């Protein structure tokens with residue numbers, strides 16, 4: 001299994017991963033998010049990674065920047081979406097996609113990584129609800145317990161609640 005940066009040539013494969021990984025009711029909106037992110041230019045850059053096995057794209061993850069209006073010194077990112085084709089799950093491909101992204105973000109001196117997902121899965125990587133507590137997501141959450149974060153590079157943690165702004169591709173309340 002090989003992890004590499006996704007390009008515009010991967011649009012169909014990335015869409016295919018999320019269409020088969022996510023259940024009905026989520027697959028269309030998540031696959032649309034993934035391909036929109038691949039086309040959106042952001043500063044700093046959005047990192048989109050694919051996992052390939054025998055030349056086939058079997059997993060995908062994206063990390064896009066979030067900004068905090070009141071603290072320009074803190075660089076945050078959010079992990080979304082993450083998907084692995086069902087027949088390739090439970091082979092550590094999801095873990096390796098997350099770890100590869102975290103490694104890249106560490107080197108970019110990113111301070112915090114946020115995620116909105118199942119704590120039972122993301123706690124394996126050190127994400128927790130305490131770290132995200134003072135960072136208000138851009139939209140009202142359907143499942144507030146899924147809002148988590150991990151500190152990658154030490155920073156001054158917000159002492160009072162601050163609101164995050166996300167990239168355009170994530171600006172859809174249905175995703176939250």
Ligand SMILES: CC(C)(COP(=O)(O)OP(=O)(O)OC[C@H]1O[C@@H](n2cnc3c(N)ncnc32)[C@H](O)[C@@H]1OP(=O)(O)O)[C@@H](O)C(=O)NCCC(=O)NCCS
Pocket residue numbers: 021022082083084085088089090091092093094095096117118120121
């Ligand atoms: C979540 C997902 C990306 C994990 O990919 P993967 O390649 O199977 O991940 P790994 O092999 O690294 O880890 C698999 C482990 O995570 C567990 N796991 C997967 N989803 C989980 C969840 N929502 N809650 C708790 N554990 C979960 C598996 O049961 C497995 O456990 P095991 O190690 O005890 O066997 C994959 O299951 C997937 O694409 N799911 C559908 C899309 C989705 O829900 N994405 C967002 C994640 S919240």
